[in-house]
Amino acid sequence: MEYKSHKVPVKKSIALVAHDNKKDELISWAMRHKEELVNHELFATGTTGALLERHLGLPIHKFISGPLGGDQQIGALISESKLDLLVFFWDPFESQPHDPDVKALLRIAAVWNIPVACNESSADFVFSSPMMKASHERRIPDYDSYLRSRSF
Numbered sequence: 137m138e139y140k141s142h143k144v145p146v147k148k149s150i151a152l153v154a155h156d157n158k159k160d161e162l163i164s165w166a167m168r169h170k171e172e173l174v175n176h177e178l179f180a181t182g183t184t185g186a187l188l189e190r191h192l193g194l195p196i197h198k199f200i201s202g203p204l205g206g207d208q209q210i211g212a213l214i215s216e217s218k219l220d221l222l223v224f225f226w227d228p229f230e231s232q233p234h235d236p237d238v239k240a241l242l243r244i245a246a247v248w249n250i251p252v253a254c255n256e257s258s259a260d261f262v263f264s265s266p267m268m269k270a271s272h273e274r275r276i277p278d279y280d281s282y283l284r285s286r287s288f
């Protein structure tokens with residue numbers, strides 16, 4: 137696989153997702169980081185987004201609810217390089233009816249090399265990075281060269 141560089145702007149597109157047992161944690165984390173979140177464009181799966189919008193009073197692009205396809209919608213945006221960061225508080229104690237979608241989302245985030253914060257402390261780490269307030273270059277798979285290499 138060859139790679140190329142993708143410019144991540146100062147104003148980032150951030151996806152916020154939490155499983156039901158983790159929604160309260162995500163809401164209180166987001167309230168603590170509201171001053172930073174306000175600088176970015178926010179996306180979320182349906183229920184998480186509605187709750188965050190209510191508690192934060194910030195506009196959020198809401199996708200379909202996770203079990204109905206929202207994880208896959210977020211994954212699709214990641215593969216189009218339209219999301220820069222994923223904050224996903226997934227539940228380590230309960231399997232989900234849409235576990236294949238959860239796995240697919242985490243996989244596609246790894247493929248496209250976007251930062252993923254899976255819990256409160258990793259999200260704190262990411263948000264305290266100077267990269268949050270700066271543009272930077274991210275290495276991503278070069279799809280054109282991948283396609284060329286597969287032209288049989």
Ligand SMILES: O=C(CO)COP(=O)(O)O
Binds near residue numbers: 180184206
């Ligand atoms: O299930 C989810 C992520 O896998 C989250 O979906 P909701 O935000 O709609 O609850």
